[in-house]
Amino acid sequence: MGRENISSYIIQSQEEEIKRIALELHEGVGQSLYSVFNGLQFIEAGLEQPHLKNYLKEMSHIMEKTIQEIRILSVELHPPTLMTLGLLQALKSYAKLYTSTFGIEVVIGSEGQEQFISESSSITIFRVCQEALSNIAKYADTSNAYISFQWSKESLHMVIKDDGKGFDLGAKRSYGLEAMKERMFLTGGECVISSKIGEGTSIEISLPLS
Structure with missing residues (x-):
């Protein structure tokens, strides 16, 4: 193996x-x-x-x-709505819980028609978003976060970003960030992380759907 x-x-x-x-x-x-x-x-x-x-x-x-x-x-x-209502609704529900817990408003936007995603891929993306939002709450020092969905029949493209403090990607290795990349790689997708001190952080994930 x-x-x-x-x-x-x-x-x-x-x-x-x-x-x-x-x-x-x-x-x-x-x-x-x-x-x-x-x-x-x-x-x-x-x-x-x-x-x-x-x-x-x-x-x-x-x-x-x-x-x-x-x-x-x-x-x-494990969000109960993930497989019953889909990834988008599960993240909207989680965002409400996140906002009530941390006081950070999460704005979620979606373009295109939501497509079916397998349970394993849905869980992977949900975990990546969880980790990203957790990092925002811990380190970003901001009151807003943004998640955007772009759907097509061939792929899903997402961006999770904030306008917080940002950080130096080369300063130290983060297990959480590496785990996000590894999860997306194993499900056939990709995770690209970018950040600048004083300008916030952006996490772009993509997943082929066909």
Whole structure:
């Protein structure tokens, strides 16, 4: 088995495990916590002692926050809309979650007719966008990010960019950036990263569709 096949196999195995964990978080742990949350609210409604009522209300708030955090984690691990509604809608949903978490507005534009993309390719592009947005939140020092889709029957071209601080590509090797390039290479696509200090960063990805 060659290097490319080994890398592809490892990534596929990781994604299958991530999908399993995400499903368990959402349908297992999340649903159990929601049942406990409903039980706490039921008990709170029947209590008459103010101090116990306030205590249970506080516990309910903590439980509600925990349920929301698990839902967010589940979506980050494996978005349920990716294969049901497609890559574009999955990224729009994720962008809302990202904005509420980091306060960075993500503007998404799309030109052309959205095409079918295999599950493995959709996951690859989604992971690249996740990594790019994560880097923007960590390093860019900006309040805006932009994702553009250009669809044709033959290919998908995307740009993820920001107008933040930028960085020197030659200063140090980044595992995250290398992983983005490797993922796109293994799925038959390409990832080109450019950045200038003071002018922001741009990540261009392309994927043949035919």
